Amino acid sequence: MITAAIRVEQVFKRFGTVQALNGVDLTIQPGEFFGLLGPNGAGKTTLISSIGGLSRPDAGRIEIMGCDVQANYRAARRQLGVVPQELVFDPFFSVRETLEIQAGYYGIDPSRARQAWIDEILESLDLTSKADANMRSLSGGMKRRVLVAQALVHRPPVIVLDEPTAGVDVELRQTLWQFVRRLNQEGHTIVLTTHYLEEAENLCGRIAMLKAGRIVALDTTRNLLSHFSSHSLRLHTQGDQPAQFGMTKEDVEGWWRFSFAQFDEIEPLLARIRTAGCVINELEIGKPDLESVFVRVMQDRACA
């Protein structure tokens, strides 16, 4: 059996009256690109903090590459890079100093190899021109890039990013995902939280949805899409005939919707509508998307 990149077993964490984590079980394999989704307050950050040793669960076990985050914290933390959700920085230092110090914390000596790697990270995140700027003088998006860079200085095999694209412009989002994808292709395990479900859909091979401290859905992105969501056909027509053929009226006047699983269901439908003498003005086919899956899952599990 291969060692899991991250193994979370029956983790509970309570803050006062809030049960932030309520028995989470999760295993992420090496090389996965994994998405952790959930509404605000679901417990994503608490789970990430527990994985990173920033927060101590009340019960349960967490391992990173087979190393217990409490008992064997040194080995566990060496394997892990975390990009925190909060935009934090140390105002005393420049970008390069920040990265060199962070590398030093992980026991990496100030060698050429370290310099070369830091230069490479700066380059990949488009930070080279800011290398000697003080952290205080950077814009929010730039500070976010430095946070990503800091999580990578020790080349951790497992990288966890807590909403890395919050408040970040389109260009950086693309640069960042390109870079993270490359890291994933090179073998790094990536765990990601985001509220941009389209990003998660495009990037993640597998997704867990968290709600009120519990995992309410866990599957490959493809399975989630096909189980919880379907293709849809939307028509703009004159007349009410589509109602006879099982289409539902949408809120916008003249639009009708039909959900289907197989494409061969469409043709007979369109034929019947035509023979009924209905004029089709516009036609759209919608692919299943994670957003509708997310909404369904959260509703289904509303009373969970």
Place this chain on the structure above:
Amino acid sequence: MNDLPMRPSRGFLTLLYKELLRFWKVSAQTIAAPVLTALLYLVIFSHVLSTHTKIHGVPYTAFLIPGLVMMSVLQNAFANTSSSLIQSKITGNLVFVLLPPISHNEFFSAYVLAAVARGFTVGAGVLLATIWFGSLNYAAPLWIGVFAILGGAIMATLGMLAGIWAEKYDQLAAFQNFLIMPLTFLSGVFYSIASLPSFWQSISRWNPVFYMIDGFRYGFFGVSDISPWHSLWVGLLSFTILAALTLHSLRRGYKLRD
């Protein structure tokens, strides 16, 4: 993937370096300002009192100088650990040192050593600035060093405890005003406790800072209220207790890893 060379002690050295750099980069505030404060104390107190007083046969100004030096060492050692921790907690950048594989002992030692270094730097600055006002003897230089280190380490550790415990700046200020200030002022910086009423003398004997200042002063004049050996034991005991408490808090993650 992990082809970069790794060494365990590097983490500690880096944290120490970062803590040193932190106060060095704002040295006007962390070094120059306290030196100036001590100088003002000296000018004012010695001007008011020097014509009247001799303590242990030493002119008052000369007696005051080591007291002010030690007070600066102590206050700045406390200020360094406590303000560094609370700032990092409040701004959230403490995660940068909580995520890496740095042990509790390394964490503790790096913060305390950097704070002692700041205490030393300010202390040396105060000595250099005030040395011209009175003649000092340096009767037992070894004791000077021992008490400066021990006193600095005690206050640095206390500063760590305060920084770990406090969640807001005003809580830290309360700690400073209600514990640190009384401890340093009721410690014989400005006088010999022999000159106090017996009630206050016995109170002072429960104050470890008093022993540190008394021992430090012994290093200069070869005379003191208490034997330096006695003061050394009190200092070592105080440090051991405070260090054990701090290390225990760090190991448990008290307030740092909720």
